[in-house]
Amino acid sequence: MNFLRFLFRRHPWPTVVLAVGLVALVWFGGRFVSEVLYFADPAHREQQLAGWMSPRYVAKSWELPPDVVANIMQLSPGHRHTTLDQVAASQNVTIKELQKRVEAAKAALEAERRGGRQGELPAGGQTND
Structure with a gap:
């Protein structure tokens, strides 16, 4: 001291x-x-989306770059403290639709990482259903 x-x-x-x-x-x-x-913890990886989650949480849970999550959720650069409930309400979509977008982005990113550019990352929330 x-x-x-x-x-x-x-x-x-x-x-x-x-x-x-x-x-x-x-x-x-x-x-x-x-x-x-x-x-x-495997229990926190690729969790089903819930309304309380933030885009940052989704990016970490699904191991996606934050800019990819912001792109598929059509977020503006200043989207701080936004929940998925707020994102879904602003776009008139359901959490399930956001889940589909995230799953499609994850699949496209994994395909890209494996070497092929087979699938492009979905832009603007469009999915290949």
């Missing part, structure tokens, strides 16, 4: 910057580890 007091008296600004940096490291590191552990 005496060392910290000495350090703060002798070099106040670098000590404050170091303390803020350590707090940020613990905060963001904790969130990162928490998300990694949460989505490592």
